Amino acid sequence: MVPPRTEDPGTVDPFASGADGYVDDLVEVRDLGGTRPRRTLGMVRTPHFDVTHAESRVRIGHRVAPTEVHEGLGGVIAQELFGPGWLRGQELFERIFTGVVVSSAPDPLAGWERFYRNSVALIDDAITRGLGEGAGHASIADYAPVYEHAAGLLAPGPVIELGCCFGFFSLRVAAAGRPVTGVDIEPGTVRLLDAVAARLGTDLQTLTADAAHVPLPDGAAENVVALHLLEHLSPDQGDAVVREALRLATRTVVIAVPLEDEADTTWGHVRTISLADLAAWGRATGLPHRVHEHHGGWLVLDAGAR
Structure with a gap:
């Protein structure tokens, strides 16, 4: 499912957005809202994501709730899309991550503010409760300690x-x-x-x-x-x-x-x-x-x- 790469996809712009979510040279990411479209031929569907291809781009529709937009989002993306091998590569990972955050709110900065506030609150809570699973990258509990x-x-x-x-x-x-x-x-x-x-x-x-x-x-x-x-x-x-x-x-x-x-x-x-x-x-x-x-x-x- 890995898409064709462009010669120079450029750097990730954390403030980029379009009328229907986040779009760059490699990905299109949009919030599906309350209702998912019917599953189509060639679509990969996970608990949070629908993945299809459009020419040189990967199209990602997501159902990530506002409360799930935090530092642990990377673990969700890795577990559902990259761990099974549907997608590969750090560059694609970073763009999808950015796209989910940016498309989760009316404007990019509001999405990032939500991401930071949720993350800080969860890190503080994990430290207060003494949570911690290891030196991984998949959850707040990994980073807090x-x-x-x-x-x-x-x-x-x-x-x-x-x-x-x-x-x-x-x-x-x-x-x-x-x-x-x-x-x-x-x-x-x-x-x-x-x-x-x-x-x-x-x-x-x-x-x-x-x-x-x-x-x-x-x-x-x-x-x-x-x-x-x-x-x-x-x-x-x-x-x-x-x-x-x-x-x-x-x-x-x-x-x-x-x-x-x-x-x-x-x-x-x-x-x-x-x-x-x-x-x-x-x-x-x-x-x-x-x-x-x-x-x-x-x-x-x-x-x-x-």
């Missing part, structure tokens, strides 16, 4: 988050009163985080940059964090990010990775990282460090010991 644990490892002072993506960790830490800068390589993601942070009333700085080349001075913050970033990067790129984190941090560097038997390509992972790999990074720095497991693997570096 990672965010909570990372916050507990920080030294006092400002924080830089490398590869912040949607920025839930940055938002949580900023809402607690710390100066925070969220850094991501995707301009659309950073623009989205800026817009939603303003709607949420959270004072958060953002920066579009490669995590290995951040245009900030040495010692720009006491803490630098990279949560579930390095598994998306080649070994050389990962090494460069660790070096950059140490350049930027004056006290603590916190790195977290999922512990996988195989790299999950649906989420854009290109390699697995073990506790032994984290320990090797730590030894290579020559700095005091510790490696441990808590809903995934962790490396904490004492940058202040230089």
